[in-house]
Amino acid sequence: MQHGKYRFIVGFLAVPLGLYALFVVWPFVQSIYYSFTDWTGLSPDFEMVGFANYERMLDDGIFWKSLRHSLLFALLVPVVTIALALFLSFMINVGGRRRRGGPVISGVRGSALYKIVYFFPQVLSIAIVALLFAFAYNPDSGAINSFLRAVGLGGVQPLWLGDPDLALWAVMAVIVWSTVGFFVVLFSAGMASIPLDLYEAALLDGANRITTFFRLTLPLLWDTVQSGWVYMGILALGAESFAVVHIMTTGPGGPDYSTTVMVLYVYQKAFRDGQAAYATTIGVALLLVTLAFAAVVMRLGRRERLEY
Amino acid sequence: MGSNSAEYDGAREHGVREPGTRDRTGRGATGVGRRGLIKRSVALGLISVPTMSFLSACASGGGDDQDKAEAGKKTAKNPLGVNDTAPMEFVLFDGGFGKEYAEDAVAVYEKAFPGAKVKFSATQKIQSTLQPRFNQGTPPDLIDNSGAEQMDMGTLVGKKQLTDLTPLLDAPSYDDPGTKVRDTLRPGIVEMGRFDGEQVWILYYAYTVYGVWYSQKALDSLDEQYPETWDQMLAVCAKAKKKGMAGWTYAGKYPYYLPFSLYPMIGKVGGREVLDAIDNLEPNAWKHPAVKACFEAYYELQQKGYVLKGTPGLDHIQSQTAWAKGDALFIPNGSWVENESANVLPDDFGLAVSAPTGLDSSDKLPFGTLWASGGEPFVVPAKAANAPGGMEQLRIMLSEASSKNFTGKVKSLTAYNGGTDGIELTPGLKSGVAALEVAGENVVNPRLQDWYVQLQKEKIGVSGLGEMMAGRATPAETIKKIQAFADETAKDSSIKHYKHQ
Incomplete structure (x- = not known):
């Protein structure tokens, strides 16, 4: 049996591994090769x-x-997005006040609606979100500064994307806004699978909401949080940050290089400056950063797995 | 970007793998004996040796050139010797000018060579469609290499990917067999097509007038004329400010629009040599007193509050809209603004363009000194199958009839000198033609934006001028910074360098 086993496994894995090698591993090898050329x-x-x-x-x-x-x-x-998403999904699923005749554990009033509302930005493509916020950040007639004027803060009219001290934060806020909903739904699904009797036991022991969250919900949700963390970090290193920086910021990448990110620089070098080899070099650096990030998060996050 | 998405997948694999499985792979490695190790390294060697040769033949293509069409017979009607049965392929950038003008020109070609099959296509994705074809050695015969996805001209020239267009320029023009094509073109067009040496690689078909754009009606309402000296400029701005109108606005998020009026001003104040020295990346070119004086003049606009509030956060469309609404008087821009802002410009706006305001009467060049240059760069690839066909198509486009057709349809001038009689010009176009007449010989043509894109846009534009006009850097600091950027570019061996001839 031992002998036939490998052949059996190889038979099943050959096609997917071949595809993986061709479309994932091969481009890696190629771009590393090109980084040594001109x-x-x-x-x-x-x-x-x-x-x-x-x-x-x-x-x-x-x-x-x-x-x-x-x-x-x-x-x-990832820290901000996940913290926010954990808070929101806890309030939606567990954080509600106990209502007479209702279930023991429930979300805040109107939680079904919130769930839909939070997920809304996820439906829009990141390009549209970036464009919308580029309008909102318009210092002259944008929504944010208009709102500030309307509430009597006419003296506070930041330049937002035009200000090197603010631009990067403004861009980050957009990514957080557009992705937090996805994690609310992800964590809600995770919380739904935590058995209710654990919560009831905690309540009987007199635990308040904060204790329940840190002692019960978070440990049982840890695997989901960790995957979400890596996923979010990679989004923030790659596609999402490219889209928002490229569409929204001055230049793009400015003002004064205050928002340039590695993916944008790869793109500019390859497609604007005709220096594809140098671009792949930066791409290799980005690959290392991404791998290191994933490794660090997995390492830091390693915990005993709880069975329930 | 292919390798990027690959990275996500690869790393996501790490992310979702369950903790338990990690140990197993680790233990597996220790289980490999010495024999296994040798076997593996041999296998690796076997794979990697052919890999290296295969690698170089993948994304960068094999370089098998396509067969060239045989030359046709040169006649008076066919001075370039086009093979009248060879197919011709023409790829156009489908941008602000649309594609109708090119389709009309293609129809003329088809009429002249009924036996030739013309493949015409228009796209916004010039680089993504054509870069692979350059790599494979099978590019089309004529390309309008324009738009956001323009392929870097310096690299194309440096890597010998383009055909020298001199035969076209020396051919008789379409309308008059006694005049060469080169003598029918507007000033600067031929020079712009050169990079280093005598060859002309690019033919810019559209002709753009850069300068300060304004509303004649707004100026009239202030009871003012377009200012010719900087003192007058400040006076006009002060007057406008009293009426609650800003003097200037510009594309704050893309501050490389500022040079459209700033560079010709430098040329007017200090003479053509100053601009040439800047283009040639000469040491201390930016430290010329004329540069300093002009930077200080612009900085003064900002310091006195004559720049529309919030401008550094506006993009080109937003700033043009604010200007069209009458929030600001002047905007540095190019002649495309008439088309681009058509739906926000009021009917009675009285769109006009002027050469930039100078400092005073001691300027080297007279008022009227203007930046005008070609747009829509057409190239014929070196490896094109039917290069004479591509050039013939250009020769047709440079005829008076085609040029007039273009101007009438898209409200822009062409490289053909003339072609405006008998058609009704829009206000902006009319004032552009008038400004060119005032300029006469004093047309300057700074080249940084096509020679050193990154230097011009990102470094000088965003980091230099953008910061200064937002009031975050003084002219002295800005000049120092820009000079350092220019020196850096001059030293960078990965960039091809050019000089004015």
């Missing part, structure tokens, strides 16, 4: 240049700025 992306001839691109990258101030911003995205955006 390929422009506009002509088929190029030469090997050794580590020249890497040396150049280490001396490139814009690269370091983009790396710093990307790391900030990967650390801050």
